Amino acid sequence: MSSLKRNNVTVSGAGEQAMVFVHGFGCDQHMWRLVAPAFEDRYQVVLLDLVGSGQSDLTAYNPARYSTLQAHAHDVLEVLHELHLNQVVLVGHSVSAMICVLAAIAEPARIARVVLVAPSPRYLNDEGYVGGFERADIDELLEAMDSNYLGWSAGVTPLIMGNPERPELAQELNHSFCRTEPTIARHFARVTFLSDNRADLPRLRTPALILQCAQDALAPLAVGNYLHQQLPGSQLVLIETSGHCPHLSAPALTIAAIKQFLAAETPAAS
Amino acid sequence: MSAAENEPLPEFDLRLTQENLEELYEQAPCGYCSCLPDGTLVKLNQTLLNWVGYSREELVARRCVQELLTIGGRLHYETHCAPLLLLQDQVREISYQLRHRDGTTVPVLVNATLVRDANQQPLVIRFTLFDITDRRKYEQELLRAKAEAEERREQLSIKNDQLTRINAELDNFVYTASHDLKQPASNMVGLFEELKRTVTFHDPEAACMVTMFEDALRQILSTIESMTEVIQQQRQPEQLVPEAVELQPFTEDILRTLQAQVNPSAVFTLDFAVVPTLRISRTSLHSLLYNLLSNALKYAQPGRRPHVWVSTTRERSGPVLLVRDNGRGIDLQRHGQEVFQLFRRFHPEVAGSGMGLYLVKRLVNQAGGRVEIDSTVGEGTTFRMYFLE
Structure with missing residues (x-):
């Protein structure tokens, strides 16, 4: 299957260079609605849904394959290959910030810069490292997801699975942003919150921008500082906003920070 | 207003x-x-x-x-x-x-x-x-029940796979065993014939024992034969291609072989006027008619001339094949559930392998039909085989 269909890839904008936006856990490409259009005048803007999220091909979600973030990074690279993109600016939010880091480590020649929005290389606390969460908290999240998916009726599933012959469902789909098939969501939650990519950080050679929210329960300031220190030649910009989604809560600041990063001359890779 | x-x-x-x-x-x-x-x-x-x-x-x-x-x-x-x-x-x-x-x-x-x-x-x-304190409790019950159901389903499917594998292994075993037994048993028949010809017995009861020995041998061979047949019909489904079979000549052929070897005095009444042909594989039909008819003769009521009726009727679901006899009958009150099971025998005084009715049921089911039995002890038995159109 084409990776473009598998990852529900949408392309817009005019420009030589491509910006590829990758959403995080709990939502889909709609998350970039307030940010991505600001780059369409100068960039080719590529949006995608991770396999298992949004309107990606859910049948492609093989839990064994997607038990690490590496598989998602591989998917992102496949999209770049299929669209023949080079000198790409990869923008990833939350867990996808790490997916973008992994992709850039794998194919540094193809990726010019990475923008890490509210990133965290590990959510769980560890010796000498504050991630912000304990294992029990993640179990609590899974429980919260379970009780919320009681409302996941059988009626929604065929809709998400794609139903081109019933256009009236598309309307309903617009109201179901960020809904995910429960078993997949549960699995992806585990993969996300139990991931640990700290060891990969020093291997990144691509210039990176870290967008750190001022108050973010998921990726606290200490985590942003840790990343800044571990990523050679990275820039850290503090966005004055609360929460984990600066691209939704402070889109103007987010856009300005990214534009400034892209306008600057490429810093020498260390 | x-x-x-x-x-x-x-x-x-x-x-x-x-x-x-x-x-x-x-x-x-x-x-x-x-x-x-x-x-x-x-x-x-x-x-x-x-x-x-x-x-x-x-x-x-x-x-x-x-x-x-x-x-x-x-x-x-x-x-x-x-x-x-x-x-x-x-x-x-x-x-x-x-x-x-x-x-x-x-x-x-x-x-x-x-x-x-x-x-x-x-x-x-x-x-x-x-x-939503109370509602949450119901929901948790639901989630628990769902998880439990899923776990059971998982276990069942594992069990199912195991059973399927064991079944196939058993079939293989029976096939190998019957195959391996057939040759030496046939040899025994030949050797015994030879022995009878060359040896003189002095014991006056020897003649009787020789007959008993021959009966036992024949029994062994026929059991092996039926075992092979049971396995064969499921190992070679390509032989089970259904075709329209003319019932009258087909049944007459079977009767000729039967009457010759069993009971020349038996009476057979055939009536296929309502449904003259049946769509079924010839091998299956032969095997099931042969089993039912030979049973009808084998389990005849002592002192009564065997009479067997073979006929067809039509029900809304499709054609029905009937085989009725005036034999000993089976006590269905007692044995009802077991009649069609493998190795179940109800008349130990008559030689048999306990595979005939099991085979009949399998063949009818395989043809997409079902079989029913009616029986009165001392009066006779009726088998009804309901086939699909």
Whole structure:
């Protein structure tokens, strides 16, 4: 299957260079609605849904394959290959910030810069490292997801699975942003919150921008500082906003920070 | 004007007009709060304050609504609800647990609406929270039952796979065993013939014992034969191609071989007027008719001339093949469930392998039909085989 269909890839904008936006856990490409259009005048803007999220091909979600973030990074690279993109600016939010880091480590020649929005290389606390969460908290999240998916009726599933012959469902789909098939969501939650990519950080050679929210329960300031220190030649910009989604809560600041990063001359890779 | 409109308003309790909006907000049977777009609490009602055990001063402008949730709930809020609110201005029926300051939790259902200012910028989020303690218990029961059902299904499917494998192994075993036994048993027949010819017996009872030995040998061979047949018909489904079989000549052929070897005095009445042909594989039909007819003769009522009726009728579901005899009958009260099982025997005084009816049932089922039996001890037995059109 084409990776473009598998990852529900949408392309817009005019420009030589491509910006590829990758959403995080709990939502889909709609998350970039307030940010991505600001780059369409100068960039080719590529949006995608991770396999298992949004309107990606859910049948492609093989839990064994997607038990690490590496598989998602591989998917992102496949999209770049299929669209023949080079000198790409990869923008990833939350867990996808790490997916973008992994992709850039794998194919540094193809990726010019990475923008890490509210990133965290590990959510769980560890010796000498504050991630912000304990294992029990993640179990609590899974429980919260379970009780919320009681409302996941059988009626929604065929809709998400794609139903081109019933256009009236598309309307309903617009109201179901960020809904995910429960078993997949549960699995992806585990993969996300139990991931640990700290060891990969020093291997990144691509210039990176870290967008750190001022108050973010998921990726606290200490985590942003840790990343800044571990990523050679990275820039850290503090966005004055609360929460984990600066691209939704402070889109103007987010856009300005990214534009400034892209306008600057490429810093020498260390 | 309708009569109803002419009627004076019923007198109502004037205390109702004193319903005070402030009082309604504070003491409403649900929790209310208003927050800044980032969740910072601006206003809460007393009901919600009671649920979480904090004073207004401790929360307003100091804490955000996410902090009133369990950490797992907060993770869900930040990754799912917060972006959804900013994307579509509302969320509905989200299930969370409020965390009381003493550590206990209250399950709540949350609805929230985002209000925007004149410039379409997010201004305030309004939350309504409902206590769903009892409902949550049902839901947890449901989730538990669902998990349990899934686990059972998993176990069943593993068991099923095991059984299928064991079944195939057993079939293989029976096939190999019958194959391996056939040759030496045939050899024994030949050797015994040879032995009878060359040896002289002096014991006066020897003649009787020789006959008994020959009977036993024949029994062994016929058992091996039926075992092979049972396995064969399922190992080689390509031989089971259905075709239209003319029943009259087909049955007559079987009778000729039967009558010659069993009981020349038996009477057979054939009547295929209603349904003269049947769509079925010839091998299957031969095997099942042969088994039923030879049974009818084998289990004849002693002292009564065997009479067997073979006929067809038509029911709404399709053709029916009947085989009726006036033999010994089977006590169905006693054996009903076992009649068609492998190695079940009901007349030990008559030689048999216990495979005939098992084979008949399998063949009929394989042809998409079903078989029924009626029987009265001392009077006879009727088999009805219902086939599909």
